[in-house]
Amino acid sequence: MNLQEEKTDAQKKIVRLFTYLEKALSLDDNVIRDFRTTAAVPSPWWLADFPNDVENLKIKSFETEKNAEEVSNTDVWLRVEKKSIKSAPDLQDELKEWIDEVSPLEAPKAKDKIDRKVKFEQEYNRVEKFKEFRKDFKESDVIPEILKEWIVLTPGKLPESIKVKYVEDHWNNHPELHNLLEYYIENEWQLWAEKVRKIYKANLLYDHLYALRLLLKNEGDSYELLLGHGLLTWKHHAVGAIYAPIFLTPLVLDFDASRRVIEVSPDPMFRGFVEISPLYEMDNPAEIDLITWSDKINSNPFNFWHLESLKTQARTLINYLSTNSEDCFSDEATAAPQISETPSIWNAPVIFARKRTNDLWSKYAEI
Numbered sequence: 001m002n003l004q005e006e007k008t009d010a011q012k013k014i015v016r017l018f019t020y021l022e023k024a025l026s027l028d029d030n031v032i033r034d035f036r037t038t039a040a041v042p043s044p045w046w047l048a049d050f051p052n053d054v055e056n057l058k059i060k061s062f063e064t065e066k067n068a069e070e071v072s073n074t075d076v077w078l079r080v081e082k083k084s085i086k087s088a089p090d091l092q093d094e095l096k097e098w099i100d101e102v103s104p105l106e107a108p109k110a111k112d113k114i115d116r117k118v119k120f121e122q123e124y125n126r127v128e129k130f131k132e133f134r135k136d137f138k139e140s141d142v143i144p145e146i147l148k149e150w151i152v153l154t155p156g157k158l159p160e161s162i163k164v165k166y167v168e169d170h171w172n173n174h175p176e177l178h179n180l181l182e183y184y185i186e187n188e189w190q191l192w193a194e195k196v197r198k199i200y201k202a203n204l205l206y207d208h209l210y211a212l213r214l215l216l217k218n219e220g221d222s223y224e225l226l227l228g229h230g231l232l233t234w235k236h237h238a239v240g241a242i243y244a245p246i247f248l249t250p251l252v253l254d255f256d257a258s259r260r261v262i263e264v265s266p267d268p269m270f271r272g273f274v275e276i277s278p279l280y281e282m283d284n285p286a287e288i289d290l291i292t293w294s295d296k297i298n299s300n301p302f303n304f305w306h307l308e309s310l311k312t313q314a315r316t317l318i319n320y321l322s323t324n325s326e327d328c329f330s331d332e333a334t335a336a337p338q339i340s341e342t343p344s345i346w347n348a349p350v351i352f353a354r355k356r357t358n359d360l361w362s363k364y365a366e367i
Helices: 003-026 068-072 124-135 175-222 287-299 307-321
Strands: 057-059 078-081 113-119 164-170 223-236 240-256 261-266 326-328 344-346 350-355
Touching (some): 175 223, 175 350, 307 326
Antiparallel strands (some): 223 350
């Protein structure tokens, strides 16, 4: 056995040791089968939700035979720049109190109701009727209809008016405003939204990543930022829903304040790894196969951005899990697929942050 073979053999033994320790430590943890339950707000972000043809957002494409050289030349996986956009068209004055915010992502909707401030003296007939009622008041008098809910009666004293009330005003009572809002949407909002929607979505991602940056800056030792590939979904009859990316890459976030640019790149300190902990404690007869498969990848990770390699390994995983598994890994990425009845694997890349656990892979990824 030559020196390189001895080194490789030693690495495999160390990997097996850490796998054992990882499983031993996980006995004290709850098995997380749905990654969304532990994702730190405001993550996760499904990459397929964002436009790929907008000037202020660039997301790395999968490597294929056609674009391998172009894609492999960049170390930045996601780059987003905060851009100024034109403000929404002004609402008509009659609509402003009914609509809180105008966004290009969704047509504006009016509130069902508002609490309108009403003063007692706003209605002349009510004021005059109160003066008359109070002048000749007897405790046996019946309160006039126009004054009901507007006066306070105290035994032995004259009636007092309620100076201000907040009265519910319902949107459905204003059909004329319905027409006004419809006109605004069709003739002003729609044109504006079509022009700015993509840039707005990228700006929203920038804002979310900036908020995450503050979290990582203050509590970075407690959290890890990851890109997940190969989303496994399975409504398992015994353990419940499994919803977890299997191929994970540790990330770093860089912020350029002078240019208002945020870049997300693979962490140079760590390598990608396979995480099969969502499949623990399932009495799966293929558990040894899964451990052997994951150990092999984690000892020498392949390029998770290479489409065909990722497809092959994703297919291997689900074929170990069940003969009824479904390969849903298409060339086109998808976002947040539904949980399936049988084990299914999806091309659904997702960026998320989570608290660090007893999972040791990120600590020995460079072995």
